[in-house]
Amino acid sequence: MVFALILALAIAIVAVFFALENTMIVTVSFFGYAVDGSLALFLLVAVGVGLLLGVLIMAPGRIRSSLSNARNRKKIGALESSLDEHKIKLAVAEQPAPPPASKSDSTSTDQ
Numbered sequence: 001m002v003f004a005l006i007l008a009l010a011i012a013i014v015a016v017f018f019a020l021e022n023t024m025i026v027t028v029s030f031f032g033y034a035v036d037g038s039l040a041l042f043l044l045v046a047v048g049v050g051l052l053l054g055v056l057i058m059a060p061g062r063i064r065s066s067l068s069n070a071r072n073r074k075k076i077g078a079l080e081s082s083l084d085e086h087k088i089k090l091a092v093a094e095q096p097a098p099p100p101a102s103k104s105d106s107t108s109t110d111q
Contacts, residue, residue, distance in 0.1 A: 019043040
């Protein structure tokens with residue numbers, strides 16, 4: 001995750017330097033509309049649109065994995081509590097039973 005963040009920051013810095021080096025005025029036509037502006041501005045807008053599209057494409061997968069992780073954490077919690085209950089039951093079952101009272105002890109007190 002940190003590597004991806006550093007890589008994105010490096011690409012953004014390179015894009016800004018590239019845009020600042022290309023400051024001439026250009027005309028951009030898009031669907032019949034012509035716009036005059038700085039090449040640097042158009043380059044930065046193109047990088048921003050690309051970044052936005054990338055985030056929008058990755059968002060459903062991130063949301064799906066986040067929901068799956070939450071579901072799994074809840075299931076793990078339930079399984080851990082069930083395991084604790086079974087450990088307690090096992091510990092109670094493994095305790096030695098008290099020795100039975102013998103009849104000879106009760107008859108000797110009667111005499």
